[in-house]
Amino acid sequence: MSARLKETCNDIFRAMVYSDCPGSYENSYQTLLRTAPQNIIHYFNEHWHPIKEEWTQYSMRQGNLNNFTNNRLETLNAKIKQLVPKRSRLVPFFEKFFTWVEDHNREIDAKVAREFLTQPVFMEPVSEAELKYSSLLTKFAFEEIKKKINFLKHIANIININEELRQATVVDSTEAVDASVSKCNCRFFESMGLPCAHIFAVRNYFGEDLFHPALCAERWKKENLTKTRLFASSTPLTDISAVRVFSSNINRAEPDVPQKRKNILEECEALAFYGSTFCGEKFKNKIETLRNIASIWASGQDAILLNVLPINVEKEAAFPPASKVVGKPKGFNKTFVQIKNIHKSAHVS
DSSP: OOHHHHHHHHHHHHHHHTOSSHHHHHHHHHHHHHHSOHHHHHHHHHHTGGGGGGTOTGGGOTTSTTOOSSHHHHHHHHHHHHHSOTTOOHHHHHHHHHHHHHHHHHHHHHHHHHHHHOOOOOSSOOOHHHHHHHHHBOHHHHHHHHHHHHGGGGOOEEEEEETTTTEEEEEOSSOEEEEESSOBOSHHHHHHOSOOHHHHHHHHHTTOOSOOGGGSOGGGBHHHHTTTOSTTSSSOTTOGGGOOOOOSOOOOOOOOHHHHHHHHHHHHHHHHHHHTTOOHHHHHHHHHHHHHHHHHHHTTOOEEEEEEEEEOGGGGGGSOTTOOOOSSOTTOOEEEEEEEESSSEEEEO
16 A cells, blocks of 8 residues: 555545544545555454444534543543542542542532522623523523524524424534424534524424423533532521531541551651661661660650750760660760650660
């Protein structure tokens, strides 16, 4: 196959993938049959043509909200990764994940609350149908429908009228689409679940009201929000029990022993990391420090870190004689860590 023929076939395949209707796909397919070599046609007919509904754009637009990418999933994934560290252990992962879920739901609650706490302001006169859609739908859905109602002026003609089925072919400035008073095969209606300009044109032609709740998918209706979100419930705002209060000062139950062990081990990971960077006598001193702390805890007492300061041998006399000093040979400077016991003092490096 020559490079030019290969490029031509790639263009045909690309046109088939992005075809917006079965007719467009069929035109590209016939072009492929006239252009491509027989071995490619045989492979395509055997493996790809029978499952065209799984990879053509027109077959994947049903209810996809006019989005043919995975950008929204990638956005959610990016937000989760901002809160959940990489290579998290199982329990910390779920703790961070559910924290993100709570924040995400709180953000949605705020958006839903604005749907009910604010009213639209119309700078221009609107029709009765637009006012009804404004009360029925969310702001985003209403703005989409408003655009389609305003697009009626671009409808050029209505042909192939079927009085019995109440459907026709609507010709606008860009295409001709078959539509009825309740359905349409255009991309907007199938993707968004909202009435398009073609449906409005047919309803207007047959003298029917442009407003009908059944034309809109349930996901766009405000009453649907009252079933899933507390802020959108019908309970009056004067009822304090209907208000969700979020506070960071939450009294949590005392953790059990396994949880305490897990918390301590998480803190010890940092000690293990920094302690492993030392060697020789310094490493032995760090181990001795941890053993002294463990000995104090084993006796049921507390150890409190008071200070960390570099000292030399001359200053060691300032500490009580009972202090135990483990460090470098006499005459060397050292870092001196004072750990105070409730009943006695011990100084370890």
